[in-house]
Amino acid sequence: MECVVPSEKTTNAGLPLRPIEPDFVPTLRGVLEKRALAERIAGDAIGQGVTDIVFVGCGGSYSSSIHAATFLEARSTKLTIRNINAAEFQALPPARLGPKMLVVASSHSGGTPETVAAAKFARERGARLVAVSRDDDNPLVGASHYSLSYGSERTVTSAKQMLLAQLSHALLEETGERLDPATRAALEALPTALLEAQEQADPRLAEIARRLTAERPTYVVSSGPTMGAAFSLSLCYFMEMQWMNASNIDAGDYLHGPFEMLTENASLIVFQGEDATRPLTERVVKFAERHGTHVFVIDSRDLPLTGVPEHLRGDVSAVALGVLGTRLADHREAATGHSLDERRYMHKVEY
Template identity: 35%
Template sequence: MTVAAVKPIDPQDLERATSTVSLREDLDAYVTDLMAQGVRNIYFVGAGGSLICSYPAHYLLTASSDVPTFQVQSDELNCVQPALMGPGSLVVLASYTGTTKETVAAARTAKSTGATVVTAAKDGTPLATEADRNFVAKSDIFELMLAYAVLTATGKVDDTEAVNASLDALPQALRTAAEQADAHLAAVAEKFKDDEITYVLGSGPNQAWAYGMAMCFLQEMQWKHAAGFNAGEFFQGAFEVVDDSSAVILWLAEDGSRPMAERARTFLQKYAARAECIDTRDLDLVGIDERLRPHVTPLVVAALASRLAQHYEAVRNHDLKTRRYMFKVDY
């Protein structure tokens, strides 16, 4: 099989991230006004990648805010509405296409409870038209900015200048991180391209891209068997199938859950000779305040996961857009 050349890192990634960051002033003003009116709780809602992308913001607010914050899968919301959702709830939904049917329906469900609905979607799409306010934005950066806006409005941010400067630097930091890690990511894809199953681990907010790397990038886009685990839950059973022949990817970032990931790394170094650990501490992240790295590095993991998928695409000659069922059959 001829190995295709990996695609260059997409310059549009930087453009989308920069465009999202440019919305910060409008978003801050909007969130400040909502909080002044009395937000009782916050829900992040999505499906697939959009749900995954909301996890860092959800994690930050859960750890740092007095406002109760929840994360709900779109169709779960349609089937069972949370008792606490209603007037005073802020419901944040995202969809890359703006057409994900479960998420569009979830926006209607949320509105029916009296909640305020904010979306990240392309203008004019079904999801955008359901919103009280829509922002055309890259969802993970947008939702992290929204989380910081909530924290600022409620007096939980000590240094707003550091936050603003770090958010300004974030688009280029994400790009540079992908460039710095590129050789390692290429080696991981080459190493694991033929394995029958790949296990992906992450802790805290990074478990989202353990799940997402396995389900979205390897299962959906590469038709490879994979499983994603919380690095702590890994020790509750899954580690029993791992040995020196196993393909394992571990994301390590810098939030408070890092000791969980380090525990997994210690185990893997002893019992899984082929495991690959990808650590954001190896990356410079120029312009990101050291105090904010714990909150930003889950987005770095997302950027690295996306780039790793492109390397799989190249070494396996399997286009990331190829589907059997998605968008092709009724489901």
């Protein structure tokens, strides 16, 4: 297992480390102010007989919904929950699509063609639509009944997750499920707790970024609600923005094939949360420590998460790990000199 030690915040590659976004805390505090809107959406939906909640999106917007979908699946006895790629939603629509379905469609720009098409498709069949995007004036909002926006260009994944967490809590309350009274306090603590987490983790993330190499594929393992962090880091940040060979793996499947690729020619990143699926990643870590070479564990237990009640850390640890995944991408950009904004094909050629 590679030793990870503190390091400086700049590299010799020619790109300085991006600062933590100055709008990070204000954006998340603004998201928390959308609580009443989330409660109104939930109240309208349940009042109109909604029984199915489907999250749709592509790429990072799809992965941003994994935390909420997993949270609802584990707690709701009255609602059916699914998380579906927006392109597949229209190609293979759920048989239950109709007036009893609430479709929550996410797209940062609000213009992702597959997601806008999925929203229009669902609305034509009578579903209720919620748009989750950067602003309130875009094609996705135009196709929806409600808009949950966060108003930031860079504070994106955590903002979406917190919006969807509030909607999930509201849906559970509307359907009579019991929620811990301290749940709201956990969310209220996140803006400053997540800023503190980034600041604390910066030295370690910088070292991980330097230890990774384009010559080795990078496998990102996680479980349950943290699968969103693994998806975003591997597909969006490493493949799309750094042109690295990378993939995400569910810890529950690690021994069913993927562990054969734990060699000196591959890197392994493990996101460890504090939810009920933690034993799955702990098993991966124990195996990797015995047999691996380039192994990096990013564990939410190492973070103070100040203000989050101890017994509720598992409910929000996936959000914290997603933030650290984004911050690791910033460090990788600095380490390689390859801008996160550079693309080979996206928005340049027809697909």
